[in-house]
Amino acid sequence: MLMYKVPVEVRPDDTGRVKITDDCGLACTFCHNEGTAVTADNQGAEPGQYTGTAGKTGRVSIYIATNGARFLSTRIEPGPELALALAALRGSITTREIHFTGGEPTLHPRLPALIHQVRNMGFTVGLTSNGENGAAVMDECAQAGLDRINLSVFGTSAVELAAVQAPRFASIALAKAKLAALTTTIETALRTGIKVSANLVISDSTQIPRALRIVEEYGREVTVRFLVNLETEQHSRTAIRETLAALNAVPVRHIITAGTSDERTRYELPGGRTVYAKNIRPIRLPETCTGCRFNNSADCQEGYYGVRMYRAKDGPYMIGVCIRRMDFCVPIGEFAMSPRAREIQAFRDDETARLTAQYPRAAPSGI
Numbered sequence: 001m002l003m004y005k006v007p008v009e010v011r012p013d014d015t016g017r018v019k020i021t022d023d024c025g026l027a028c029t030f031c032h033n034e035g036t037a038v039t040a041d042n043q044g045a046e047p048g049q050y051t052g053t054a055g056k057t058g059r060v061s062i063y064i065a066t067n068g069a070r071f072l073s074t075r076i077e078p079g080p081e082l083a084l085a086l087a088a089l090r091g092s093i094t095t096r097e098i099h100f101t102g103g104e105p106t107l108h109p110r111l112p113a114l115i116h117q118v119r120n121m122g123f124t125v126g127l128t129s130n131g132e133n134g135a136a137v138m139d140e141c142a143q144a145g146l147d148r149i150n151l152s153v154f155g156t157s158a159v160e161l162a163a164v165q166a167p168r169f170a171s172i173a174l175a176k177a178k179l180a181a182l183t184t185t186i187e188t189a190l191r192t193g194i195k196v197s198a199n200l201v202i203s204d205s206t207q208i209p210r211a212l213r214i215v216e217e218y219g220r221e222v223t224v225r226f227l228v229n230l231e232t233e234q235h236s237r238t239a240i241r242e243t244l245a246a247l248n249a250v251p252v253r254h255i256i257t258a259g260t261s262d263e264r265t266r267y268e269l270p271g272g273r274t275v276y277a278k279n280i281r282p283i284r285l286p287e288t289c290t291g292c293r294f295n296n297s298a299d300c301q302e303g304y305y306g307v308r309m310y311r312a313k314d315g316p317y318m319i320g321v322c323i324r325r326m327d328f329c330v331p332i333g334e335f336a337m338s339p340r341a342r343e344i345q346a347f348r349d350d351e352t353a354r355l356t357a358q359y360p361r362a363a364p365s366g367i
Contacts, residue, residue: 006251006265008359012352016089018309020076020114024104024180025132027058027166028154034101034138034308035323036073037064047071057219058166067326070211071312078113085317085332086121089309092336093345100127101308106185107133112140119145128152128199132178134185141314142192149189150197151182151222156213186222196222199278202239203229211243215275225276230301240277249275256281258355259348285321287343294324307344 022039023029037045041055050072054063076082089095098118105111105127114123126148134149155161158175165175189196198218201209215224226243229236249267252274256263261283264276283303284295294300302323310318310329320329321340328340335341 006254010257010355011257013257013348014309016095017099017101019073020100020105021103021108023107026130027169028164032063032323033061035326037061039072043228054166058168063324067324073310074313077115088332088336090342097124105318106137111137112144115141115144115146121189122130131185135188138188146194148195153200155200156210180317190221193352198222198224201227201229203232204235207238208239219273225278227278236267258351260306272278322363
């Protein structure tokens with residue numbers, strides 16, 4: 001493993017992920033759906049009887065069989081209830097950015113209104129998307145105040161994209177249309193001034209040519225981020241190192257998000273372009289995660305990644321801290337008054353202080 005001395009930047013976690021819709025036009029075989037069951041496939045099912053296997057939608061939610069999910073998520077609408085929920089979140093833990101997830105956020109029919117409301121409350125607003133509908137809404141989203149969009153790139157060819165879809169969606173023609181939509185989303189977002197990142201999981205060496213194609217195609221204006229596949233971790237890390245070597249990438253900064261498992265290294269390429277390699281630190285909440293049956297390297301692959309907000313179908317706004325333990329989700333009012341909120345804030349503060357002291361100028365970095 002190559003190690004480098006580079007400056008380290010410590011960024012305290014101040015982001016809340018908000019699942020605004022369960023709808024999605026893809027059916028990826030590895031989807032965790034933010035820990036919730038696919039709502040359309042589980043209508044009428046009792047809590048504890050939700051299925052994560054492909055139903056009529058063809059979609060999956062890979063942790064449902066074991067994560068204890070007790071509610072179905074529903075669409076979050078702009079309005080006073082959302083304002084109260086976000087105010088309660090901000091009042092319980094430091095929150096400066098709201099990051100919309102799904103499902104697919106660009107399919108939400110009132111996405112610009114959501115962005116406008118959250119932006120007016122003083123938050124920075126970002127979202128994660130597969131790009132399937134972005135071109136239709138990016139102009140309005142930009143006007144509403146969207147700061148950034150993180151695009152998940154599941155393939156650079158129709159064959160690659162179709163290969164990770166459920167059988168009924170594994171159509172080359174459909175995959176071609178989805179990839180064309182992704183390209184148009186990128187072009188539209190860049191034209192409107194929205195920051196664009198492309199997240200690419202590299203599982204093994206067979207995917208190196210795909211990674212190089214993405215950097216070549218998008219890397220001049222889009223921030224490309226390589227992600228480790230935790231299912232094939234050693235092969236994935238080796239492939240990322242080989243990809244960086246092929247690009248003649250030089251590390252220039254290591255960024256740690258204090259209080260979550262997120263860290264990444266920024267690399268410069270010849271000609272001034274940049275790429276990032278993202279990593280997962282084995283971070284656990286000191287009290288909540290102690291004694292958890294998934295608290296091991298095989299089951300807890302994401303670590304503690306931060307707080308997530310949901311709207312329960314026919315129920316309240318909910319706050320969760322782990323997609324493997326959805327039974328930890330509680331109504332926002334309960335969370336705001338809970339020891340868990342205080343634990344999270346203290347953990348963020350302690351990690352920020354510790355890491356800042358540990359890395360005042362530089363530290364080793366690598367994949």
